[in-house]
Amino acid sequence: GQQLNQSPQSMFIQEGEDVSMNCTSSSIFNTWLWYKQDPGEGPVLLIALYKAGELTSNGRLTAQFGITRKDSFLNISASIPSDVGIYFCAGQTDNYQLIWGAGTKLIIKP
Amino acid sequence: DTAVSQTPKYLVTQMGNDKSIKCEQNLGHDTMYWYKQDSKKFLKIMFSYNNKELIINETVPNRFSPKSPDKAHLNLHINSLELGDSAVYFCASSPAGAEAFFGQGTRLTVV
Numbered sequence: 001g002q003q004l005n006q007s008p009q010s011m012f013i014q015e016g017e018d019v020s021m022n023c024t025s026s027s028i029f030n031t032w033l034w035y036k037q038d039p040g041e042g043p044v045l046l047i048a049l050y051k052a053g054e055l056t057s058n059g060r061l062t063a064q065f066g067i068t069r070k071d072s073f074l075n076i077s078a079s080i081p082s083d084v085g086i087y088f089c090a091g092q093t094d095n096y097q098l099i100w101g102a103g104t105k106l107i108i109k110p
Numbered sequence: 111d112t113a114v115s116q117t118p119k120y121l122v123t124q125m126g127n128d129k130s131i132k133c134e135q136n137l138g139h140d141t142m143y144w145y146k147q148d149s150k151k152f153l154k155i156m157f158s159y160n161n162k163e164l165i166i167n168e169t170v171p172n173r174f175s176p177k178s179p180d181k182a183h184l185n186l187h188i189n190s191l192e193l194g195d196s197a198v199y200f201c202a203s204s205p206a207g208a209e210a211f212f213g214q215g216t217r218l219t220v221v
Contacts, residue, residue: 003152031209033209035212037151040214040215041214041215042114042200042202042212042213042214042215043153043200043212044212045209045210045211048209086151088153092209096141096206097155097158097165098155098210100152100153100154100155102150102151102152103151103152103153105151
């Protein structure tokens with residue numbers, strides 16, 4: 001099935017570093033969503049973006065809905081150990097179906 | 111007060127068996143979903159269902175069938191389980207046209 005291009009696939013970072021990940025698509029979406037999945041848990045919604053160009057923050061997290069409606073990025077500032085997990089982007093189509101990225105695994109170097 | 115709850119959390123069963131996973135949401139949402147997450151963590155939609163329409167991902171074998179006794183429940187029945195069915199299955203729900211809320215997942219292991 002259709003899937004978004006999410007990168008990077010994984011990131012090894014030091015605590016305190018900033019993190020950036022993005023998703024691109026050949027299709028236009030009406031909504032972009034960013035989820036985080038902790039081990040053994042289901043994905044939890046972090047940020048929802050509804051309008052092209054929209055920039056939204058949630059604490060240390062900031063996400064933007066690309067102006068072309070075909071991409072989105074998520075930034076995490078000053079990473080902490082509890083930020084580890086898998087981050088997924090998802091785009092919502094006109095008929096409300098969600099198309100998912102393959103995930104970005106965030107690992108904090110000891 | 112769990113929003114989307116699914117049971118069991120773990121399920122180990124033999125090939126050829128028939129099993130069910132239950133899902134309940136207390137959010138009053140119109141639409142419920144079943145997702146499969148494989149070992150590479152890809153999330154694949156299997157079904158989406160509201161009281162009007164069942165949308166099936168055409169890649170899902172017909173051994174898998176959703177059953178909705180009411181708006182708050184969407185159970186997943188799997189017949190003749192195969193080794194390749196081993197995965198984590200997530201139930202989710204959403205209001206019409208809005209973002210999905212996920213359950214904690216059911217880890218299915220077929221031996």
